[in-house]
Amino acid sequence: MADLNSLxxxxxxxIDNEIxxxxxxxxxxxxxxxxxRQISQHAHSEVVGMLPEGNWITRAPSLRRKVALLAxxxxxxxHGLYLYSAAxxxxxxxxxxxxxxHTGKAKYSSIFNYPTLTWADIGAVGWLVDGAAIxxxxxxxxxxxxxxxxxxxxxxxxxxxxxxxxxxxxxxxxRGSEDQKRMLQDAVNRFWWPSLMMFGPSDxxxxxxxxxxxxxxxRKTNDELRQQFVDVCVDQARILGVTLPDPNLKWNExxxxxxxxxxxxxxxxxxxxxxxxxxxxxxxxxxxxxxEGAWVREAAMAYAEKQAKRRKEETTQVA
Amino acid sequence: xxxxxxxxxxxxxxxxxxxxxxAGSLHAADAxxxxxxxxxxxxxxxxxxxxxxxxxxxxxxxxxxxxPELFEPAADKIYRHPTFYDMPDxxxxx
Ligand SMILES: [Fe+2]
Ligand SMILES: [Fe+2]
Numbered sequence: 182m183a184d185l186n187s188l189x190x191x192x193x194x195x196i197d198n199e200i201x202x203x204x205x206x207x208x209x210x211x212x213x214x215x216x217x218r219q220i221s222q223h224a225h226s227e228v229v230g231m232l233p234e235g236n237w238i239t240r241a242p243s244l245r246r247k248v249a250l251l252a253x254x255x256x257x258x259x260h261g262l263y264l265y266s267a268a269x270x271x272x273x274x275x276x277x278x279x280x281x282x283h284t285g286k287a288k289y290s291s292i293f294n295y296p297t298l299t300w301a302d303i304g305a306v307g308w309l310v311d312g313a314a315i316x317x318x319x320x321x322x323x324x325x326x327x328x329x330x331x332x333x334x335x336x337x338x339x340x341x342x343x344x345x346x347x348x349x350x351x352x353x354x355x356r357g358s359e360d361q362k363r364m365l366q367d368a369v370n371r372f373w374w375p376s377l378m379m380f381g382p383s384d385x386x387x388x389x390x391x392x393x394x395x396x397x398x399x400r401k402t403n404d405e406l407r408q409q410f411v412d413v414c415v416d417q418a419r420i421l422g423v424t425l426p427d428p429n430l431k432w433n434e435x436x437x438x439x440x441x442x443x444x445x446x447x448x449x450x451x452x453x454x455x456x457x458x459x460x461x462x463x464x465x466x467x468x469x470x471x472x473e474g475a476w477v478r479e480a481a482m483a484y485a486e487k488q489a490k491r492r493k494e495e496t497t498q499v500a
Numbered sequence: 501x502x503x504x505x506x507x508x509x510x511x512x513x514x515x516x517x518x519x520x521x522x523a524g525s526l527h528a529a530d531a532x533x534x535x536x537x538x539x540x541x542x543x544x545x546x547x548x549x550x551x552x553x554x555x556x557x558x559x560x561x562x563x564x565x566x567x568p569e570l571f572e573p574a575a576d577k578i579y580r581h582p583t584f585y586d587m588p589d590x591x592x593x594x
Contacts, residue, residue, distance in 0.1 A: 206564050252544075259541050266525045269507065275527060332524070339545075478529075482504055485530035 196397050201327040204270040212396055215389065216326055217271050218287075219398065221278045224264035225289035227257050229282075229463050233297040234306060242300060249346045250303065256339045263332040270328045283468050290314075291449065292375050294457030301354055301361075301368035307347010308417070309369075309376040315340050316410050317380065325397040348417070355421045362422070369418070370426045377441075378449045380407040386446075411439050506555050508534040512542055513550035520552050528553075 188207055195202065202208055231254050238254070241247035265275050281287035292310055297303060318340065322333040354365040381403040384390055393399040401409075411430075418425050429442040451457070505527040511520035523542045528534035534553040542548065562570060578584050587594065 203564075205561065255544070259544070262526060262541055263524060269525070335524075478505065481529040481533065485533070488530065 193395075196325050196395075199397075201330060202325055203327045211392075212398075213271050215393065215396070215398060216329065217268055217273055219393075220264055220268040220271075220329055221273070221281070222288050222290075224261050224268060224278070225282045225287055226293065227261035227264060229289045229293045229467060230310075231257050232463055232466055233293055233295070233459075234303060236297050237300060237303050240300070241303075246350065249342075253307070253343050253346060256343065260336050260339070263335055264329075267326075267328040267332045279471065283464065283471065285455065285464070288453065290379055291452040291457060292379050293463060294452050294460045295371070295375050296459050298371075299364050299368060301351065301364040302372065304347045304350030304354065304365070305368040305372040307343055307345075308351055309347075309372050309414070310379070311340060311343040311347060312414070313376045313379040313410055315344060316406050320399070320401045320406060323397075323400050329398075348421075351421050351423075355423070365421070366423050369421075369423045373426050374445065374448075375452075377407055377411070377444055378452075380404070380410070382446070382449070383444070408438050411441050415439055505529050506557070508538075508553045509556050509559060510534070510538040510542055511552040511554075512538075512548035514548055516549065520550065523547075525556060 189209055192202075192208060192212075195206075202212075234250060234254050234257075238247065238250055241250055265278060268278060269275060278287065282289065292313075297306065315337065318333050318337050322330055322337055324330045324333065351365055351368075354361040381387060384402045384404045387403055390399070390402055394402065414425065415430070427442050429440060431440055433440045452460070455461075507525055508528055508531075509525050510523045512523045513520045523538070526534065526537050526541060528537050531553055535551050538551050538553060543551070574580075
């Protein structure tokens with residue numbers, strides 16, 4: 182036991198000295214489990230996040246918008262892959278992670294359980310949803326686990342165009358007809374609060390925060406990130422000419438931050454627990470894609486095995 | 501049914517004259533598919549001009565526990581570095 186204590190002390194010393202932890206290094210079991218849960222949840226979010234946007238690919242208003250949206254969604258698939266790979270370095274298998282998603286054991290970001298009803302929603306998703314994700318991901322580039330940190334660096338490089346393509350969609354609508362402006366405001370009204378919820382429960386209710394901060398898995402708390410996000414959005418909203426749907430949103434000179442209303446936590450927990458507008462639809466779509474693709478994965482493996490066998494026979498013949 | 505596609509490590513040469521560098525990993529049925537997937541996942545923005553893939557379980561890695569015996573002997577051999585040697589200032593081009 183003394184041994185375990187000294188291992189843990191050495192581990193914490195590395196963390197305190199900003200030395201990254203790599204896959205083969207000793208780590209507390211709880212650290213490993215926390216990372217697996219967080220990274221896989223993050224991966225699932227990237228993958229499920231493709232669904233609400235995929236809904237608009239065939240209806241994008243121009244070829245320019247369509248290629249951009251396609252490229253963005255393709256990036257999200259890649260983000261899912263980087264993150265699953267990072268989780269796999271901790272000794273879990275991809276299939277087990279996917280099964281946890283499909284059986285509901287693992288969570289994904291609840292924002293993706295909201296529908297994308299209009300084209301303006303695609304703009305709002307890019308601006309607010311990717312915007313909130315970026316805030317979190319920039320912080321995570323400094324996470325203590327090497328593979329997670331490297332995945333985040335790669336992801337952040339790709340993300341910046343996502344937010345811009347969304348904002349540009351909204352900017353175009355803001356300069357359009359009255360109907361288009363209404364559509365823009367409506368999208369912002371629906372996506373503002375769910376985007377703030379993306380940062381997770383308030384610090385006082387977040388069971389994992391203290392330990393995650395000590396291990397430097399996270400470098401900022403949920404509330405710190407949420408505040409940072411609100412602060413940058415206010416000006417961006419002004420340029421779009423939209424009102425953020427919060428009567429209490431105002432500058433607080435003393436704090437040097439914007440004050441905003443309390444989040445509707447009942448709604449948050451309700452969606453997390455599976456009762457959001459699209460939870461069932463999202464999971465059904467994921468499971469269907471996975472099951473209907475099974476024969477392709479099997480056929481590819483059978484083909485690879487046959488090719489390998491044939492190559493082996495040829496080399497023995499030559500010999 | 502389990503997806504039994506093996507895991508591959510991907511190495512990318514970003515431009516002529518540089519080493520291949522580890523980029524990440526992915527699952528693929530065979531080497532050809534691993535290269536094609538790596539192209540799609542790791543070089544969408546001109547990050548590479550050449551790709552290596554190797555099955556992850558073919559890689560042998562040193563163990564962190566062995567670090568002292570592997571790497572510490574180098575620490576006290578400062579005479580392997582040019583700054584170990586006394587040189588008067590007037591000696592040029594050395
Ligand atoms: Fe992403
Ligand atoms: Fe994104």
